[in-house]
Amino acid sequence: MSEPLADGVGVARAHHFESVAQQREAATLGIWAWLITELLLFAALFLVALITRIQHPEATVAAAKHLKFWIGATNTVVLICSSLTMSMAIEFSRMGWQRAMVRAMLATAALGGLFLVLKGYEYYADWAEHMMPFLSDRPFALAETPAARLFVNLYYVATLLHALHLFTGITLLLGMTWMAARAGFLARHQNWIEVYGLYWHFIDLVWILAFPILYVVNR
Amino acid sequence: MSASGSVGGTARREPHAPESTIGRKSDYLHAESTLRSWFLTTDHKRIAILYLASITGFFVIGALAAGVVRLALIVPNGAIMTNDTYNKAFTIHGVVMVWFFLIPSIPATFGNFLIPLMIGARDLAFPKLNLTSWYVFMAGALFTLVSVVLGGVDTGWTFYAPLSTAFSNTWVLPALIGVTIVGFSSILTGLNFVVTIHTMRAPGMTWFKLPIFVWAHYATSLIFLLATPVITTALILLIAERAFHIGVFDPAYGGDPVLFQHLFWFYSHPAVYIMVLPGMGVISEIVPAFAQKKLFGYRFVAYASIGLASVTFFVWGHHMFVNGQSDLASLVFSALSFAVAVPSAVKVYNWTATIHKGALRLDTPMLYAMGYIGLFVLGGLTGLYLATLAINQHIHATYFVVAHFHYIMVGGTVLAFLGGLHFWWPKFTGRMYSEPWGRVSALLIFLGFNVTFFPQFILGYLGMPRRYATYPAEFQLLNVLSSAGATILAAGYLFPMLYLVYSLWFGRKAPANPWNAKGLEWETSSPPPTHNFLSPPEVPRIPYDYPIQAQEARDQHG
Numbered sequence: 001m002s003e004p005l006a007d008g009v010g011v012a013r014a015h016h017f018e019s020v021a022q023q024r025e026a027a028t029l030g031i032w033a034w035l036i037t038e039l040l041l042f043a044a045l046f047l048v049a050l051i052t053r054i055q056h057p058e059a060t061v062a063a064a065k066h067l068k069f070w071i072g073a074t075n076t077v078v079l080i081c082s083s084l085t086m087s088m089a090i091e092f093s094r095m096g097w098q099r100a101m102v103r104a105m106l107a108t109a110a111l112g113g114l115f116l117v118l119k120g121y122e123y124y125a126d127w128a129e130h131m132m133p134f135l136s137d138r139p140f141a142l143a144e145t146p147a148a149r150l151f152v153n154l155y156y157v158a159t160l161l162h163a164l165h166l167f168t169g170i171t172l173l174l175g176m177t178w179m180a181a182r183a184g185f186l187a188r189h190q191n192w193i194e195v196y197g198l199y200w201h202f203i204d205l206v207w208i209l210a211f212p213i214l215y216v217v218n219r
Numbered sequence: 220m221s222a223s224g225s226v227g228g229t230a231r232r233e234p235h236a237p238e239s240t241i242g243r244k245s246d247y248l249h250a251e252s253t254l255r256s257w258f259l260t261t262d263h264k265r266i267a268i269l270y271l272a273s274i275t276g277f278f279v280i281g282a283l284a285a286g287v288v289r290l291a292l293i294v295p296n297g298a299i300m301t302n303d304t305y306n307k308a309f310t311i312h313g314v315v316m317v318w319f320f321l322i323p324s325i326p327a328t329f330g331n332f333l334i335p336l337m338i339g340a341r342d343l344a345f346p347k348l349n350l351t352s353w354y355v356f357m358a359g360a361l362f363t364l365v366s367v368v369l370g371g372v373d374t375g376w377t378f379y380a381p382l383s384t385a386f387s388n389t390w391v392l393p394a395l396i397g398v399t400i401v402g403f404s405s406i407l408t409g410l411n412f413v414v415t416i417h418t419m420r421a422p423g424m425t426w427f428k429l430p431i432f433v434w435a436h437y438a439t440s441l442i443f444l445l446a447t448p449v450i451t452t453a454l455i456l457l458i459a460e461r462a463f464h465i466g467v468f469d470p471a472y473g474g475d476p477v478l479f480q481h482l483f484w485f486y487s488h489p490a491v492y493i494m495v496l497p498g499m500g501v502i503s504e505i506v507p508a509f510a511q512k513k514l515f516g517y518r519f520v521a522y523a524s525i526g527l528a529s530v531t532f533f534v535w536g537h538h539m540f541v542n543g544q545s546d547l548a549s550l551v552f553s554a555l556s557f558a559v560a561v562p563s564a565v566k567v568y569n570w571t572a573t574i575h576k577g578a579l580r581l582d583t584p585m586l587y588a589m590g591y592i593g594l595f596v597l598g599g600l601t602g603l604y605l606a607t608l609a610i611n612q613h614i615h616a617t618y619f620v621v622a623h624f625h626y627i628m629v630g631g632t633v634l635a636f637l638g639g640l641h642f643w644w645p646k647f648t649g650r651m652y653s654e655p656w657g658r659v660s661a662l663l664i665f666l667g668f669n670v671t672f673f674p675q676f677i678l679g680y681l682g683m684p685r686r687y688a689t690y691p692a693e694f695q696l697l698n699v700l701s702s703a704g705a706t707i708l709a710a711g712y713l714f715p716m717l718y719l720v721y722s723l724w725f726g727r728k729a730p731a732n733p734w735n736a737k738g739l740e741w742e743t744s745s746p747p748p749t750h751n752f753l754s755p756p757e758v759p760r761i762p763y764d765y766p767i768q769a770q771e772a773r774d775q776h777g
Binding site: 017025147148 | 341
């Protein structure tokens with residue numbers, strides 16, 4: 001990409017880079033490196049969940065059947081739709097359609113919010129079902145085997161960690177939308193949208209991995 | 220645009236500079252002098268100095284705790300302090316030294332300062348992220364130290380579950396949270412280095428012209444990126460279990476304590492190479508400079524860095540030989556652990572071959588480097604003992620292990636750190652340190668280190684277990700010897716702190732290249748200007764282009 005245009009689409013060169021191309025390359029490599037670390041953060045949890053399933057298939061399947069499949073499935077669709085709107089925002093930013101881009105970003109944030117609301121309802125349903133083995137004042141109602149407890153505990157840690165990422169992602173997205181709505185943003189920081197878009201797709205991707213591992217396998 | 224950008228606009232502004240700035244030095248140390256200019260700086264060199272000051276503070280805390288441990292072990296019956304105090308002292312020593320000194324030491328200080336200079340860049344790729352990582356580091360480290368102020372932790376630096384989640388009644392939670400936070404600082408630093416080395420190299424600076432220091436930091440950064448997230452997961456699970464009884468490790472909650480060991484050592488064995496690889500990078504710069512000779516087998520040393528970083532991911536199970544894992548797993552981990560010796564030995568052979576027939580100058584950095592090579596060889600060879608299944612059964616969790624990892628981690632990191640500190644001190648500060656005092660300190664540290672830790676090999680072989688406050692009376696002589704060595708070591712550490720600080724004000728002014736060394740960092744002034752180079756540096760034809768190399772080439776061809 002070339003140097004920024006007065007009102008067009010581009011990136012303003014920071015003082016320590018030789019060229020805009022170098023700056024873009026650094027930003028892209030940086031976010032990918034970060035996403036690898038994020039993936040590994042979740043990978044350890046998913047690996048443990050899978051090994052628990054392999055070693056104790058009956059207990060984990062019994063516990064997994066109590067997860068709210070339809071809420072999980074709906075949330076998967078919701079996140080895939082949010083990835084679509086985020087991709088649209090990136091396309092609009094490339095074309096310089098600032099207003100459409102802002103709307104697509106707001107739609108993305110709204111879908112992310114919907115996910116969190118559904119997830120919250122799911123936790124409430126879990127709580128009502130006495131499915132929280134770590135609450136000493138509410139006896140755990142599922143099969144009382146160590147493997148079942150371990151699996152359910154991993155489910156909470158993994159989904160809470162994902163929800164935390166989603167919450168952070170929505171906050172960042174709203175902050176960026178606020179900045180991106182101002183005049184001249186796309187001429188200076190178009191690549192912020194691209195870089196952020198990768199992060200959003202990653203949050204989606206983690207859920208797409210979590211959903212089959214926790215809800216679907218052996219169902 | 221880019222031509223005027225390369226001098227940072229200073230040249231354009233100078234004719235109209237306000238009265239107060241005329242005659243002021245323009246190097247990075249003196250460009251601005253307010254506190255704000257230090258604590259909000261995005262200059263990689265100033266951030267390196269921030270790290271240097273903070274990790275020196277943590278080193279002092281860790282060293283004092285080590286002093287307490289050695290004091291307690293002078294008598295066999297635990298008469299000097301209670302078991303509880305002893306446990307807390309060795310935990311503080313381990314936690315502070317490993318997490319807040321050894322891991323960030325060379326990467327965060329020398330790496331931050333030197334990588335952009337060595338590759339001819341103006342800064343790291345993400346300067347603000349770099350500053351953020353220092354704040355994250357400080358926040359995490361201070362959070363952990365809160366637990367010490369409140370009353371201490373007694374789990375050891377490894378935080379093994381279920382001791383750390385269910386049984387310890389000390390301040391485990393703030394310590395865990397602090398260490399988790401510090402992990403993010405490592406990740407951000409590693410990420411910044413990887414991106415910088417990939418994208419910010421000066422024109423002509425190809426991968427195989429990079430100094431080994433840069434290669435070593437590249438390999439280290441990969442470990443930061445690939446291993447640290449896993450320990451973050453492990454620590455998050457520990458925190459969840461201790462705080463909310465979300466059981467993953469405690470069998471009482473359905474968990475598996477061995478799982479913690481897998482997650483912990485999957486990071487913590489590679490972490491050994493986070494500590495050692497940068498040290499190897501430092502040694503690979505010092506040895507050619509003080510032998511005035513091209514580094515022998517440059518490509519092999521570079522490959523060995525990546526090789527070590529790779530192999531180290533497959534050996535974590537050697538920490539678990541006696542925890543009941545399958546014999547097959549133990550065999551595989553044992554064999555893979557032996558493989559670590561190959562790239563390590565490649566490096567040692569290349570350093571010795573570089574020294575061979577070199578024009579040796581035994582200045583302070585070189586004394587440290589030679590001490591490093593000796594200690595690393597001994598630490599590495601005893602690592603083979605530990606990787607051997609049958610011998611491991613005998614010496615597992617004894618002082619043999621303690622001696623081994625101190626030879627690797629102190630011999631391999633602290634000596635390289637001090638060697639590098641003396642080597643680049645003129646570049647960092649623009650001042651020369653006192654050479655005689657430097658040599659005295661290097662010799663004292665080598666002597667003190669060996670008197671402290673060599674007896675521990677014997678103690679461990681005779682069967683003294685680690686982490687106990689008391690021991691059978693027949694081990695007292697060797698323990699007193701070890702504690703006496705620690706006093707010599709302490710003196711050796713104290714001297715540099717005094718004469719280096721003294722040199723800041725009274726040291727001789729340093730030239731740009733006091734050692735006649737090669738590498739782009741020596742082409743700029745000492746200390747460097749804010750944007751590193753006043754004119755774009757010229758990338759050398761080959762790395763380590765020392766004159767003797769040219770002489771040898773003439774000899775071979777003529």
